[in-house]
Amino acid sequence: MNEDGRTGDAPPAAVVLSGFGRVGQAYARWLADAHADGAPLRLAAVRTSTAQWLPPRDADWTSPPRPLPEPLPGIAETLARTRATVLVQAVPSTPEAREWATVEAVTALRAGVHVVTAAKAHLLSGWRELAAAARSGGALVRLSAATGAALPAGDLARSGVRGLGCRSVRACPNGTSTFVLDRLADGGTLAGALAEARRLGIAEGDPSADLSGQDAATKVALLAALLWGWDASAVRWRTEPVGEDTASAARAAAERGRRLRAVASAAADTPHEVRVRLEATAPGDPIHALTGPEKAVTYVCPEAGDITVSGGRSSPLGAALALLKDTLDVVERRHHGFR
Template sequence: MREVRLSLFGFGNVGRALARVLVGKGSIFRERYGLEFKVVSIADTSAVVWLPEGIDLREALMVKENFGMLSSWTNEYEVYSFTPEEAVREIDADVVIDVTNDKNAHTWHLAALRDGKAVATSNKPPLAFHYAELMREAERRDLPYLFEATVMAGTPIITLLREGLKGDTVEMIEAVLNATTTFILSRMESGLDFEGALKEAQALGIAERDPSGDVLGIDAGYKATILHCLAFHPVTFNDAHVKGIVEVTPEDVKRARERGRTLRLVAMVEDGNVRVEPREVPLDGPLAVESHENAAVIKTDLLGELVIKGAGAGLKETASGVVSDIIKAALKV
């Protein structure tokens, strides 16, 4: 049995879902992989809790859910006010896990790699803006830098592109990568206007209080940029052409339906070209997804069209992608 020390950054919904998986499936990971995971630190926006002997995740979940912040924790746990970069350098861990929304996290991802630590992340902006630098550092150090949950949550499109198409040349990817816009466009088909559909999505917790990242196409643009980096060569989000759904009208939706089609926010990824915009897709086609599903059509020279479809959002689904990366990293470090 090999002990693997984890340092977890982010203890919001995804971080807590990940903790529940580590608690609930610990025995399976021991039996299947010979790995004993020990979380030695957890950070939220209020504090860093650090215990080299390992944190009781059940107690951590209870504190966070009852008090809302880790800084409320006492008992035998030391509570620190480290910045993420300070925590990465100070805390002895094998794998650094980032499930935050920190847009500047690439700085402490690089610090972790330079300190000999693997990284597993669901955080999109570091890769959408700094993919080349991060991957170069990971390769130089021969360390895993893994990011399955950045695109399509736990549906393994990243693994497919990184490992599954070794002999193929990818020619194009078309994908629907944002579930919030899919929900809004679906509700507009039922007669709501954009504002009404957005309010309903917010009331159900599908859209954020500030929905701009979704409805302006930024989230899908981040994901499409990452896919381009994998399938072709590194670019940044600044190279992408992104248009969201805020200008879509009920009339646009109605006209599409009359033609036997439906509107979705579609990412088009070709060599040197990343575009995200509302497009009509056939009702019986793979991109006419519903609810929280995502779908991608990958066109290659050998396979032709390959469709990958599955959950693109959700707490357990995102945790699935992160846990898979943690296990991959642990088996290598």
């Protein structure tokens, strides 16, 4: 018997991957490497919005096939056919994908299949429905990739600061806005900064959610829901966007030795509210220290002291690694010892 209580010849857990863009492809490659290194995982199916592929065990993920060759069955059929343990969602956080992601997640959870997701839209709109489905099926939901990619902010909110009396959250969780603001402070243009961010894989093709503050507000709303039991779908937010007229404020902050940042905040004493403001942060502030597309989240715990996690650059690979971390978490649940 292994350390985690499974027999040594137990088969690897079957993973169904929904979404096969840059994040999904990176996840598939890294999962294959993790399996080769002994992680108890196997990619049993890949789904897009129109088709499905059941890969052989020796699939070469350096050049995944396109298009996926098998017509798309219902998610329940796929989960049953593969005997899935985990559904991994690497689908876009768009209104168009929201209903699809919700149906897949709810179906999986009710069937006792854990859900690991990088998508945010269905978490916001269906928080209560997903929670109820998870309870009925005895399954877990993990959303690290939706709250900061490789930055383990979600883990801290869910369990790392539990019992420490966290009263508020102050965060800079959107790497694109930080990258753009630094370029504006250096004298660049908004168009030039966005073009460079896209070239480096930091920004999406449509950066409107990043620049409007919506992405930062969404991430902090999800963290607050994990921290204080809020219904994420009921959270309201006010945001201050990054635009053409922000350049002068970014340069003025730099001249004073400060850095302009899009800072999202929430407080336990102000339920279901998130604010995103452009702040001229000073040296010594963890958010001031960020460079390029890095992120930071500070959990303000009056008695225990502030706890900050920072780093975790924005990239498809960072999101994929967060998905892999969460997959290992739900599969390798320890019931004894130090883990």
